[in-house]
Amino acid sequence: MKIHAMQVTVDLVILTIQEQQLRVLLVKRGVPPFAGEYALPGGFVREDESLEEAAARELEEETGTKDIFLEQLYSFGDPRRDPRGRVITIAYYALISPDRARLAAGTDAAGAAWYPVSGVPKLAFDHQDILDVALGRLRGKLEYTTVGFELLPKKFTLSDLQQMYEVILNKSLDKRNFRRKVQALEILRPLKEWQRTGRKPARLYSFVPRN
């Protein structure tokens, strides 16, 4: 019986918020195929590691950070998605807060940088599809989970929180309704600290998961 061996990779959609924009980490490819074009970071799954471990390893290689939100997204396996041969990829997405969104030393040389998701350059392979799925998933989960807090620093103002939702959902929200709704969730701990950068000082909050 013929053994159907294939190459298996993980690709990562690493998202953060910078300058009021949702941004994705892209690397500039140095070698063919698609040399000079942009791509999602990723790499081969090793013999002795799970898919999740491979994704976490790649994530740490790119960002130097381990303990950030990481979730499997979808698997892509069109026979012609990689011109070099049959490669199937398990895509993951990660969320990282702006205060931790530094790039690992050396990745800068590889051309890794944060690009606004609205207006990414043309992507290699089927990576635009992968990005689209990631954005859809994030928008969906934002509505019924608290994943969004992964994109905020530990201390944040209610305006920060609202802006995060507005940036991801790409629509503006009513300030009063928004505040009433999140307060009702009982997941915000008001701190005795105020952010004094703007005009009127804004109260800082921290996120306390329910249960």
Add this chain to the structure above:
Amino acid sequence: MKIHAMQVTVDLVILTIQEQQLRVLLVKRGVPPFAGEYALPGGFVREDESLEEAAARELEEETGTKDIFLEQLYSFGDPRRDPRGRVITIAYYALISPDRARLAAGTDAAGAAWYPVSGVPKLAFDHQDILDVALGRLRGKLEYTTVGFELLPKKFTLSDLQQMYEVILNKSLDKRNFRRKVQALEILRPLKEWQRTGRKPARLYSFVPRN
């Protein structure tokens, strides 16, 4: 550079409703590993087919039917999930209505049969995990989509519809509230036909997707 080649399979969670129970199609394994135990149907992805095509092919091989709901579920890649070696699997789930849930000729010999999801026998590999993910996905999607209709024949009564929801969610629903809610969705076309099996004849409806 070392090439990390792995074997890639698709596994299928094929669900239907029979005798007021949600049931899953299982095959009895004839060869090691796990010979004699039950497993989800599945098989290797061929060189020239996409993951979706592989899943659809396996589905047709088992059920003889092509045009049924099929959606990618999750990928499983623990290095030790298959004792024969490194095999990663892309799991799909399919929904088939009871009037089409016949098994393909010859599959009966392979021991394929429908088992109630509450009370499946012990499953080979990590197939219990896969089944659990499928049930969670189905329950989630039931709340905000119309996938449930994939489990009903073309013509059904409102009681059939409600029973389908109750069986999947494993809780009873209020008849009046349920009917008001589904009628408000404007996805039901009342037919000029009645099911005369019970005592009082029940009106039949068909599903008309919105938009």
Add this chain to the structure above:
DNA sequence: CCAAAAGTGTTAGGAGTACACCCATGG
């Protein structure tokens, strides 16, 4: 004193939930 962002309540409409009885038919 002015510009900028923080903060705060009320009302109206829609959705969800709880709840009980009559109807049509087959046996």
Add this chain to the structure above:
DNA sequence: CCATGGGTGTACTCCTAACACTTTTGG
């Protein structure tokens, strides 16, 4: 005539959405 499942309405609560002004500070 009776057992069985089919079919229907109302009241209350809660969530959502629309909407505008005052407060605090820095410059």
